Amino acid sequence: MVARKKRIWEPGYFYHIVCCGNRRDALFIDHSDFNMFLQMLEKVAKKTPFDLAAYCLMTNHFHLQIQSNEHPTSKVMA
Numbered sequence: 001m002v003a004r005k006k007r008i009w010e011p012g013y014f015y016h017i018v019c020c021g022n023r024r025d026a027l028f029i030d031h032s033d034f035n036m037f038l039q040m041l042e043k044v045a046k047k048t049p050f051d052l053a054a055y056c057l058m059t060n061h062f063h064l065q066i067q068s069n070e071h072p073t074s075k076v077m078a
Helices: 031-047
Strands: 014-020 051-057 061-067
Touching: 031 051
Parallel strands: none
Antiparallel strands: 014 061, 051 061
């Protein structure tokens, strides 16, 4: 197997983050799951600052458009 190339991070750039459920399984069941996810994003932003420019939460996946000036996206999403 060939390893994936290391992702490049540039401070101030916008990055599109996507996460999908395995086999298209649901990540979010009801509105409380969506709210919990947004609360978790707030906690992460306090610990590892980033700007959330846009987001889209679907039942089985989500999209985030984030910008970070201090930390690589790998640290934000860890």
